[in-house]
Amino acid sequence: MITSALRIFDLSLGQMLWSRRSVFLALLAGGPVGLALGIRVILLLTPAQLPMVNGARMSGTAIFGLIIWLLYLRFIIPVLGAFYGTSLIADEVEDKTITYLFTRPIPRGAVLVGKYLAYLLCTILLVLPSAVIVYFIVTPLGGGSIGEQFPSLLSDLGMLAVGLAAYGALFALVGATFKRPLVVGLVFTFGWEPGVLIFPGYLKHATIAFYLQALVPHAMPNEESVVGGILQLFNEIPPLETSLASLAGITLVALWLASRATQTREFVLDQ
């Protein structure tokens, strides 16, 4: 199974990296870089100081934290997971190339796992460097020190990788189970997760964002909306160990279920 998965990984990585979809991935990963550059240029051109927030002046580190929270954690990571995770098998089915993989002496589950690994490496290779570039652009703003904050950057990178793994596995399961997986993925990302996070109680445990938040070394930003206010009010951060164990559990279980679903499901190609 592992050898077969690695061979599929080998075959899929090049396909994923050099596909037109990578343009989209690059745009997403490049968005925060563009934003960081924009902020830097504006602050260079205008002598205006960074604003005061809660009595303290906004710093480069705080801006980096904001970008991690609002762009990476709440948007880029789940969206990349939804897009690529649901496409692992769906792409091959849509392109009608799945036949070549499913008529080879490898378990079907290995096809999914191999493609998942390719997704993970491909997204990590693009998202993590993007976060590092943003860090180097914005951290020095307001007198921040790149060296001092470096350990926090490593935590951020770890969190992003874990997030990509967990969302990717969950959406791989969605892709292997549902007929319109991307719609389900978008409902989960933009409907379910922000929806249940505002409720107190156990419902939020049924999200990935809840556990992922515990891995972010920056404080959750204050948001102006009602939902943002409630989020702050019921903000509950689980212990780090619980979060890591839960995310690992979600990843492994979702991947195993996805692999089983691929094994038993029939894929009827459009004529």
Added chain:
Amino acid sequence: MPIHDQGYRHYGGQRSAPGRRWAVIARAGVRTMFSKRAFIGLLLLSWLPFFVRAVQIYISTSVPQAAALVQVTPATFKDFLEQQSIWVFFITVYVGAGLIANDRRANALQIYLSKPLTRVEYMFGKLAILMGFLLLVTGVPGLMLLVLQILFTGELTFFRENLHLLPAITLFSVIQALTFSSTMLALSSLSKSSRYVAILYAAVIFMSQAIYGVLRQVTGDTNVAWVSLPANMTQVGSAIFRVPLQYKTPWPVSLTVLAGLILASAVVLERRVRGVEIVT
């Protein structure tokens, strides 16, 4: 003995007038969507907030003790339309992502445009499908709430005092539907994969909002709300419903951004919807 022609028989019926053929495209699209059970489920779910608001209106008119808590004001209607935006998003993705992308994938554009159907009619037909469904979850329930308000109170005082509500609901729903439909249609013409289109659309909506979130915190004010598509919509909605503006961005700026988006979508559609791909 008369000899009957057994060959191909040309259509001898009535032909629709030129300029109205978009309706054929629209009808076919609407019928296709209504044949999907999942879509009907989504449509029904999107009407749930209407029933909640209907109950609110009923309580405000029938239970005087609760009237202060659930008071119905012009902002109620604006809030309702804004709260429908999540359903607008899901319906736009479900209906719109494949509208042109699927035709491009199946090479059906060539067939459509080889018929007596102009590109404008084709685009208008596609636009009508999505706009129709979006108005079904925004304008239609919005206007029905207004009717319910009149029916439950049994008088026209509220309606007379807020005469602008009828055009406001209509205008805001149309602006919402037109902006989101044209954006989605333009994106749908860019790819052959409806999944790719769906994610691009989500990126346009949510990334602009996320970027605004960062900029607001960095700049410390809401002047930069014009970068967010949802914020622009809120701003225009507030102006139309004559309620206090939520952001510092002047509403004409927000309106200009929305108009620019519609215009850009039209340009993209003009370039991409062709029977034959032009390689430059």
Added chain:
Amino acid sequence: MAAIIAADHVSKWYGQVIGLNDVTLTVPPGITGLLGPNGAGKSTFMKLVTGQLKASKGAVTVLGEPIWGNPSLYFRIGFCPEQDAFYDRMTGLEWVTALVRLNGATEAEAAAMANRALDYVDLADAAGKKIGAYSKGMRQRVKMAQALAHDPELLILDEPLGGMDPIARRKTIRLIKEWGRSGKSVLVSSHILHEIESMTSNILLVNQGRILAEGNIHQIRDLIDEHPHTVYVKADQTRALARAFLSEDDVLSMKFEDGAVIVQTARPDTFYARLTALAASGELGAIHEVTSPDDNLQAVFEYLVKS
């Protein structure tokens, strides 16, 4: 001889649509043609025997083992699907090598096997070109190459000649026949009868989700009792021959045509026995040619579909 493929009361339905309806058959070693019009159930049958679909009812075995959920069987099977789908950005060699690697070969082994297969299908010169730049015929051949690169015992080809020009078609037919002659088995589907006829006489006829007939084309033809069998006999003395034929009741009708007599018989075995005896005796002059014009698949197929 053990069956290569066996289907036991196999049905497959998609929702309320029946793709295959209670099919029981065995496919012997050698080349077998699967014939039927579009929508007959050929593709469903191909997908079932290649383990892409699971039978809704019944069992499918290939090379003696159930195929569904049995990936190790693909070491012994090569499949060339109907759809014109590829990883267009790869070259022919890269693509075939990558797929052969999934059979467990090392990179070097896989490249050698891919080169051999591409050479076998006459694509050695284009091996380094991107598949996206291939013509339709080349694309069909590169699909064949990936199917046979790992030297399988059974080659399953779904409409392999679709879109090929006449020269490529002839080459491919020759290739399939060679593969069959080398002691391996081939199951090939087509909706064009003469294509199959040029490869094999062993056929399976499918229509409306059912198997209409299976076996040797001649045997099948003989089974169709209600349809007269036509025999074309070119001889020196056609009138004398006709008289001799009419002396028995196995002949239904006759007509003459440029030095030949065309006989319709309800009992071909009896008639051929008599004809052989007559030819051997030489009493009625030389018999130059005996053919059965309606022995071709088109005729058989039409008979079976109509009946």
